[in-house]
Amino acid sequence: MDMKTQHSALMQISAKPDITFTSGSGSYLYDAAGNAWLDFVQGWAVNTLGHCPEAVAQAICTQSRRLINPSPAFYNDQAIQLANRLTHLSGMDQVFFANSGAEANEGAIKLARKWGQLHRKGAWKIITFHNGFHGRTLATMSATGKPAFEPLFNPKVPGFTKVPFGDLEAVEAAIDEHTVAVMLEPIQGEAGVIPASHEFLQGLRRLTQEHGLLLMLDEVQTGIGRTGSLFCYQQHQIEPDVVTLGKGLGAGVPIAALMAKAHACCFEYGDQGGTFNGNPLVCAAALAVLEAVTSAGFLSQVQALSQHLSQGLEHLSTRFNLGKVRGAGLLLALDTGAIDAQALVKQALDAGLLLNAPRPHTLRFMPALNVSVPEIDKMLAILSPLFEQAAAQHS
Template identity: 75%
Template sequence: MQQRHPQDYSALMQIADRPSTTFVRGRGSYLFDEQGNAWLDFVQGWAVNTLGHSHPAISAALCAQSQALINPGPGFYNAPALQLAQRLTALSGLDQVFFANSGAEANEGAIKLARKWGATRRNGAWKIITFHNGFHGRTLATMSATGKPAFEPLFNPKVPGFVKVPYGDLAAVEAVLDAQTAAILLEPIQGEAGVIPASSKFLQGLRALADRAGVLLMLDEVQTGMGRTGSLFCFQHHGIEPDVMTLGKGLGGGVPIAALLAKNAACCFEPGDQGGTFNGNPLVCAAALAVLDELTGATFLPQLQERAGQLRDGLTQLSQRLSLGEVRGEGLLLALELGQLDAGALVAEAFAAGLLLNAPRPHVLRFMPALNLSAAEIDAMLQTLGRLLAQAQQR
């Protein structure tokens, strides 16, 4: 057999443009390569590492659980899944949980739940209203639900039944809602679209409309949930409750687990409708319980809110000093509009300078650091970013 060079990446399918670096270690806000070079990480696995890289509480939970029981299979109950479901329902006000392995799979479950609910409780309704520029995942149904223009020509024909309207436009939702509508599905902040928050007025309007029309309001909190926006769930900022909510990313603190939660009235799956070999296995549920223990500690969210204020203030000052654009978002999911500057080029320059940043749009930077990062780490990021932005403006 031919030996491959360790840096020969050709055995991996090319699904992303990645820098030619292999990370071997992570700790808190830092990632390290084989040579020991360090990067300050404000991407954190795409907003998944709630507690930073390799948090000791997650490692300990995985270690202990792996020695006790890894996977009895989805046909049996296990203690961590039960405990996690009980805690998530108590914290969110929703009633029941189905565990999944990714955000896309949780949303796929939400779509199936809405279709079954429409079929059995709303005279065969099957359509779901979703939003322009929304993002819900990369399975065929969740790509179909997604409102990203770049997805439109891909993998056609898509799954039918998604009616897309402009985000924030209540009248547009009202105009398309009909007897065949089963649900409305949206992110409370559109993350991949460049961190576009929904207003409380819009979300409250959707809640009232869904109640009036008798359809489900489903929130995709895969990116915004689990403390990311400064409250445990983003809907808690807006004085509403969804009928269905999905979680992913931060739930396992880097370990792949996601969840579909629903109010009792929306829970209509019967045995055989939904499931999966790995779903709700005790190993990943133990990691999520460790994350929840930290997140629900008395000082965690207050400290996060302080760091969020520091980051927002620092970005605002930077924007004013360099005449850039808007700073927006909530908690530790923030974006900075760069005006004419090329965000992709800036991300590459930041990488070369030992800083990991993300550019969801051509002129927008997104910040999604560990929720427990330090004030000094924010200062260090702002300093590097300020220098790189000033250099970019001089070119």
């Protein structure tokens, strides 16, 4: 059977390059022939510690011989430990484990609606933001502000009022007696790495408190050290009521989390659940990830690597007259000016480098948090001649 025939058994949900990866290690992915790609996508900001990190592999291996899934009807030691660790680190009070970022956000939406029933006379509407991204379940697609989602799968789940990102007055104007929460990403990742300003986040915290609303932060992409602090909101001296995590929490193993302050933890028996939620196999993996990310010096190293990467990108920007470098930690973006970012991604792939273009003229960089300085330099060295060629074509 050739590769094409094999691919055809998969539902085709996006265009993929004709490569089949068979192994990975650290910052590299390999196909069966041993061809290597330097990976600055890392599972879409997922592989916190790179491909197949020893600590996670060991945790999974050990746990797989102890207990994989006793069912969510029973407590297990790994879920209890992980919930305690996360609440201690985040300042939240309780956790519900999920299997994906979308499921964690779906849980946050349900929690807000339940809270509205109990505490705000049945209020159920949630303010979300233009170009925000919260997942691909029907409710999270409805909460998402991505224009391409608008015509899809209608009718959508009602109850999401979308306003421009960064516009505090628009948020205030959108609040009515049915509003229960404001939900946003502290850095809009899929929109092209657009950070919320410090003033906006502080303003939202003040506004939601004044109006008695929940502030819900989607840290699925920004959480677990990605932006240089364990959670992005810690850089803005605010405490949200609800935080969702996914991606980096399991470093490639599917686990996500919905965390909330005690006053927002209002699920009752029967409101929420799921067969695989909080199983000890994935919780053991997440505990190993947290141990690495909270170890001495890890986050300051992420900040140093971020500085090195952003300086390299600034240098490219100046040299080829490109746009701005944005983001925080190891979630960075470079606007490519007139140059087609999708075409660059394709050329980079052919040159052995995996990159992502969330917008037609934006490249996004989301390497492993333990990427090395030589790997960053190698990535820049592959990218630089591609810009040179593209710039020559444009002049």
